[in-house]
Amino acid sequence: MLAEILALPRYGSGIGLARMHWMFQQLGQQVRLSYPHAIKVTGSNGKGSTAAFLSSILQAYGLQIGLYTSPHLQTVHERIRYNGRNIESEEMQQSLTWFLQKQQEYLGIYPDEYFSFFEAFTAAAFHYYAVKKPRLVVWEAGMGGRYDPTRIVPTRIVVLTSVDLEHTVVLGKTEEQIAYDKIDLCPEGGVLLLGNLTPHLNNRVLAYCQLKNLQVLPLAVSYQAKDRKYQDGKMHWQVQLTNTPSFAVETRLLGDFQIENAGLAICAAQLYLQEQRIYSQKPFVAAVQQGLANAKHTGRLQQIHTKPNIYWDAAHTPKASQALFVSMQKLLNGKKVVLIYALAKDKDLPATLAPLLPLCSTLLTTDFGQGFYTPKQLRQICQSIVAKVRVLVKENIDSTLTHALTLAKNEDCSILLAGSVYLLQRAQPIVSKLVSEKVGEAFA
Numbered sequence: 001m002l003a004e005i006l007a008l009p010r011y012g013s014g015i016g017l018a019r020m021h022w023m024f025q026q027l028g029q030q031v032r033l034s035y036p037h038a039i040k041v042t043g044s045n046g047k048g049s050t051a052a053f054l055s056s057i058l059q060a061y062g063l064q065i066g067l068y069t070s071p072h073l074q075t076v077h078e079r080i081r082y083n084g085r086n087i088e089s090e091e092m093q094q095s096l097t098w099f100l101q102k103q104q105e106y107l108g109i110y111p112d113e114y115f116s117f118f119e120a121f122t123a124a125a126f127h128y129y130a131v132k133k134p135r136l137v138v139w140e141a142g143m144g145g146r147y148d149p150t151r152i153v154p155t156r157i158v159v160l161t162s163v164d165l166e167h168t169v170v171l172g173k174t175e176e177q178i179a180y181d182k183i184d185l186c187p188e189g190g191v192l193l194l195g196n197l198t199p200h201l202n203n204r205v206l207a208y209c210q211l212k213n214l215q216v217l218p219l220a221v222s223y224q225a226k227d228r229k230y231q232d233g234k235m236h237w238q239v240q241l242t243n244t245p246s247f248a249v250e251t252r253l254l255g256d257f258q259i260e261n262a263g264l265a266i267c268a269a270q271l272y273l274q275e276q277r278i279y280s281q282k283p284f285v286a287a288v289q290q291g292l293a294n295a296k297h298t299g300r301l302q303q304i305h306t307k308p309n310i311y312w313d314a315a316h317t318p319k320a321s322q323a324l325f326v327s328m329q330k331l332l333n334g335k336k337v338v339l340i341y342a343l344a345k346d347k348d349l350p351a352t353l354a355p356l357l358p359l360c361s362t363l364l365t366t367d368f369g370q371g372f373y374t375p376k377q378l379r380q381i382c383q384s385i386v387a388k389v390r391v392l393v394k395e396n397i398d399s400t401l402t403h404a405l406t407l408a409k410n411e412d413c414s415i416l417l418a419g420s421v422y423l424l425q426r427a428q429p430i431v432s433k434l435v436s437e438k439v440g441e442a443f444a
Contacts, residue, residue: 001025001096002076005120012116019106019115020152023123027130036066036134038153038274039268039271042141042182043161043195045320047420049138049253049297050161053265057291058136061273061283066137068125068150071421073428075299080125082132084294095131122149131408136272140323144171144178144183157272158186161195161266164207164317176204183208189283189297191215194269217271223263228256232328233303235259238265240289245286250263251292255327257300257314257320264293291355299424308408311429312417312424316343318351325355325416336361337416338404341378342368342423349373354385356418362407364391368422397426401416 007436024032041051048069055067064083072078077086085247087095092388099120107113113121122142129137139150146156163179167170171178181200197205204216208215224240230297235254240246251258266288273279301313301324311331315324328337339360363382365375371416374379375393382391394400417427426434427431 001086001093001100003175004100005096005117006076008115008117008120010116010118011237012119015147016116016149017151018117018146019113020119020122020149022106023099023102023119024126024152026105027126028341031130035154036129036153037136037159037272038139038196040139040141040145040150040155041159041235041268041274042145042148042163042185043159044164044166044178044182045323046161046195046264047140047159047255047285047299047313049295050159050268051138052253052297053251053262053295054159054182055138056080056084056276056295057265057269057287058138058272060290060294061269061287063132063136064133066129066132067140068129068137069140070121070142071397071425072327073421073425074203076121078085078298081129082128082134085126088139091128092124093133095127096120098127099123099201101105119149126153135281135435141182141185143167144181146181147183151185154386155187156190156275156328157193157268158183158190159193159268160186160205160320161261161264162272163197163201166317168348169346170399175201175236180208181203183212183214183238186212186214188213191217193264193271194218195264198259210372219260219263219267220266225259225263228259230254239263239299239426241270241414242264244281244285247289249289249292252298252302253300254311255323256330257323258300265291267269300422303331305432308405309414310416310417311337312427314421314424315418316347316352316420318348318355319425321352321355321418325359328356328359328416332414336413337413338407338411338413339363340400340404340417340423341365341417341419343373343378343419344371349377350385352383353378353381356416357382357386357389359416360386360389361411361413362392364392364394364400365403366394366396368420368426372420373424393400397423398430401430 002045016225053063059065067081080087141148171181222242226238232248236250299314379391
């Protein structure tokens with residue numbers, strides 16, 4: 001059954017809102033009327049981390065919380081979570097069975113249409129959360145907002161973390177077009193919590209939100225972070241909220257950009273609790289501290305090993321790479337990295353790769369197949385930007401990682417994997433195996 005779902009195409013036939021609306025209606029009127037509350041998170045960068053922070057904070061406050069995210073690294077069960085745990089295999093089977101039955105009914109009515117993989121899992125999540133009945137589900141949008149399958153779920157609160165050039169064929173070729181697409185995830189009359197944008201884009205976003213009758217809550221108005229520092233593999237800072245004494249927080253999710261993501265999550269959680277009239281300041285501060293400390297989000301800047309230091313971050317846009325560069329500078333203390341890199345062809349390679357090259361002694365890559373820039377293209381772009389960076393092409397991901405570990409030992413440097421979630425998916429089990437079996441003693 002799962003294989004059947006995984007075999008579905010990346011995109012469904014045309015715009016899928018009608019299909020997803022039909023699926024949601026199949027839950028029944030009584031279920032829909034009592035469906036769990038929702039907060040949705042969209043953005044070019046940071047939406048997964050923000051969703052993870054938000055669900056963790058609300059769970060620490062004592063609420064039953066669902067979390068729907070994408071993509072996954074190890075198992076598709078990561079996409080659908082309840083109170084911090086992945087959906088069980090039996091529950092997954094039940095929800096996918098429901099989808100397949102409803103899909104058959106739908107295609108009987110509209111035989112020329114077909115569902116995408118993401119639509120299938122979103123529909124399964126509709127069913128799963130209808131059965132589990134959490135108080136609230138945090139829904140991370142898949143792509144954009146206007147036509148995203150998660151738009152079907154009723155909500156009042158939407159978080160827009162950031163805007164960058166990504167998926168330009170689908171979302172638009174300018175940041176302004178992409179921003180408008182993402183904002184449309186928020187219903188008319190809803191509340192949009194807005195991350196820090198450039199002044200030029202911010203002005204246009206505010207005008208668009210006024211046309212849509214949205215209440216906009218800019219992050220900078222209600223949240224400030226002070227005294228930032230890295231210590232013991234964690235980030236520490238002081239949080240200042242409106243009408244709340246400052247308090248200390250920490251998280252294992254590294255990178256200065258996570259401080260803004262955490263701020264958006266804090267403000268969204270506070271807004272929801274206040275609207276539900278269940279907000280209390282002292283328990284909320286404690287929940288923020290516990291929630292940020294406990295939050296996990298695999299695939300964003302993390303140190304996944306020491307001796308050698310191995311970091312990874314799926315940064316795949318120019319702004320994400322710029323933010324990664326700033327954070328890595330603080331972590332590396334002047335040392336270089338061996339960069340293992342892959343980037344999908346629908347991304348801007350020169351603009352996305354360039355910020356990372358000053359960190360590198362060597363760039364390693366391999367052929368990741370159709371849909372990705374080739375090693376030849378990576379070499380050409382890299383050498384046109386920084387001629388002194390070595391570019392080495394290996395036969396496969398195994399030999400790429402093995403060589404990176406050798407270079408890290410010989411040159412006393414760290415390893416950074418970046419550019420694509422697909423790279424991290426391929427690398428994760430191999431990194432674990434190589435580090436423990438081949439170089440563990442050498443770096444002990």
